[in-house]
Amino acid sequence: MIRSFSQLLMITWLTAINAIHQDKFDVIWNVPSEQCKEWMLEERPESYGVLVNKGHKFHGEKIVLLYEEKFGLYPYYKNESDPESAINGGIPQVSDHSIMIFNLALIVRELPIE
Numbered sequence: 001m002i003r004s005f006s007q008l009l010m011i012t013w014l015t016a017i018n019a020i021h022q023d024k025f026d027v028i029w030n031v032p033s034e035q036c037k038e039w040m041l042e043e044r045p046e047s048y049g050v051l052v053n054k055g056h057k058f059h060g061e062k063i064v065l066l067y068e069e070k071f072g073l074y075p076y077y078k079n080e081s082d083p084e085s086a087i088n089g090g091i092p093q094v095s096d097h098s099i100m101i102f103n104l105a106l107i108v109r110e111l112p113i114e
Contacts, residue, residue, distance in 0.1 A: 032058035
């Protein structure tokens, strides 16, 4: 639980630092909402400056999330309350980055180009 909180705190801090050093802060819509074709203009996230994948696809040109089950050597915990359940080191700071990046490159090469 403490590690999860620490990771969330670190992500929040890095996001805030990024926002301070950038002229703008991008918000990206990553909801599989392609079935919402009946939205009125004012209901669409892009109407408010939110970046959206083409066709509201879940995987697209703006954002693709890679989850631990499909990301090869991504570090995570099977059970966040059990430190012994660490997979690939549990957190990026203790994982083998060179192997992780090599594996990620193989996965990215296999992604379909649309």
